[in-house]
Amino acid sequence: xxxxxxxxxxxxxxxxxxxxxxxxxxxxxxxxxxxxxxxxxxxxxxxxxxxxxxxxxxxxxxxxxxxxxxxxxxxxxxxxxxxxxxxxxxxxxxxxxxxxxxxxxxxxxxxxxxxxxxxxxxxxxxxxxxxxxxxxxxxxxxxxxxxxxxxxxxxxxxxxxxxxxxxxxxxxxxxxxxxxxxxxxxxxxxxxxxxxxx
Amino acid sequence: xxxxxxxxxxxxxxxxxxxxxxxxxxxxxxxxxxxxxxxxxxxxxxxxxxxxxxxxxxxxxxxxxxxxxxxxxxxxxxxxxxxxxxxxxxxxxxxxxxxxxxxxxxxxxxxxxxxxxxxxxxxxxxxxxxxxxxxxxxxxxxxxxxxxxxxxxxxxxxxxxxxxxxxxxxxxxxxxxxxxxxxxxxxxxxxxxxxxxx
Ligand SMILES: [Zn+2]
Ligand SMILES: [Zn+2]
Numbered sequence: 001x002x003x004x005x006x007x008x009x010x011x012x013x014x015x016x017x018x019x020x021x022x023x024x025x026x027x028x029x030x031x032x033x034x035x036x037x038x039x040x041x042x043x044x045x046x047x048x049x050x051x052x053x054x055x056x057x058x059x060x061x062x063x064x065x066x067x068x069x070x071x072x073x074x075x076x077x078x079x080x081x082x083x084x085x086x087x088x089x090x091x092x093x094x095x096x097x098x099x100x101x102x103x104x105x106x107x108x109x110x111x112x113x114x115x116x117x118x119x120x121x122x123x124x125x126x127x128x129x130x131x132x133x134x135x136x137x138x139x140x141x142x143x144x145x146x147x148x149x150x151x152x153x154x155x156x157x158x159x160x161x162x163x164x165x166x167x168x169x170x171x172x173x174x175x176x177x178x179x180x181x182x183x184x185x186x187x188x189x190x191x192x193x194x195x196x197x198x
Numbered sequence: 199x200x201x202x203x204x205x206x207x208x209x210x211x212x213x214x215x216x217x218x219x220x221x222x223x224x225x226x227x228x229x230x231x232x233x234x235x236x237x238x239x240x241x242x243x244x245x246x247x248x249x250x251x252x253x254x255x256x257x258x259x260x261x262x263x264x265x266x267x268x269x270x271x272x273x274x275x276x277x278x279x280x281x282x283x284x285x286x287x288x289x290x291x292x293x294x295x296x297x298x299x300x301x302x303x304x305x306x307x308x309x310x311x312x313x314x315x316x317x318x319x320x321x322x323x324x325x326x327x328x329x330x331x332x333x334x335x336x337x338x339x340x341x342x343x344x345x346x347x348x349x350x351x352x353x354x355x356x357x358x359x360x361x362x363x364x365x366x367x368x369x370x371x372x373x374x375x376x377x378x379x380x381x382x383x384x385x386x387x388x389x390x391x392x393x394x395x396x
Binding site: 004005006007008010011014015017018019020021025027028029030031032033034037040041042043044045047048049050051052054055063064065066067070071089090091094 | 204212218225229240245262268269288289292
């Protein structure tokens with residue numbers, strides 16, 4: 001069997017380790033890269049080289065950027081709202097930024113408490129969060145609405161109690177455009193309890 | 199909105215152009231690469247660099263490899279069967295090699311005839327195929343069982359008529375492990391006509 005030599009085989013195996021790609025789609029991706037060598041493979045190779053050199057984790061908030069402190073932590077306008085949004089990972093930070101939530105700052109926990117997976121408080125950036133807290137007027141816990149996320153939110157609320165900073169969480173409710181009969185009962189009953197006047 | 203600087207943004211945009219990845223999965227892939235910088239991002243960057251330098255298209259058959267003629271065209275044992283298998287693209291060649299079809303040689307057409315997409319005979323490696331044909335005892339047209347594939351097969355059969363080489367195509371039938379009620383009627387009726395004795 002010949003898949004085009006060790007260089008191609010290794011590229012397939014590395015791409016197959018990306019989330020959402022398996023061996024089959026990695027092979028298709030590599031063939032596409034080879035077909036579009038000048039338009040795609042060469043630029044991707046260069047972009048990866050640059051990213052390897054440039055990307056770093058922000059020492060303040062845990063965001064990824066090409067500088068530390070990151071662009072968000074370096075922007076003085078983002079201090080004015082007094083809001084610090086706590087997220088599980090950088091993907092959630094990016095999602096909130098895409099949603100245009102405004103000039104806020106973030107704190108990336110690096111995960112959620114999960115005794116079954118061996119993730120304890122010492123594995124998350126909780127000491128850093130407690131140390132940053134007094135600079136803000138409100139801390140919004142934007143963790144996922146999973147059991148682990150909610151356990152983590154309670155634990156953080158306890159840890160922040162001594163700081164006197166107001167702690168809130170994202171509202172539960174019906175997603176915009178969501179159809180009621182696709183929602184679980186917990187969401188529906190929370191949405192009913194938190195109903196607002198028109 | 200901040201997605202971590204232009205280096206990261208460009209990497210996302212390039213990865214989003216791979217088949218099977220969109221903007222969302224490209225972002226997840228980039229975050230995964232950053233998280234696994236030493237184990238995945240650095241090796242992938244190096245593998246791409248090496249592949250950009252090493253990969254070439256075989257001047258004989260159109261396969262991709264790190265040398266031309268490719269490993270398959272350079273292997274004298276693959277001439278013994280006298281079989282040349284004609285495929286639409288390199289992905290099909292790789293699929294046949296994975297299936298272990300034996301010591302054969304290939305010819306990659308680079309597509310199929312498709313007047314609607316502006317693909318004519320001059321866009322495929324047909325002259326090269328006619329020139330290679332006399333070296334083989336049988337040419338198997340392993341093009342896809344689509345309308346374009348079958349049109350291309352007929353066109354090739356006509357072009358090869360003058361060479362005197364035997365031209366065959368892959369058998370139609372029920373895929374191994376395939377369930378009958380998921381197959382279209384054309385496949386089923388062909389499978390019945392080509393039934394074999396047990
Ligand atoms: Zn930061
Ligand atoms: Zn070749």
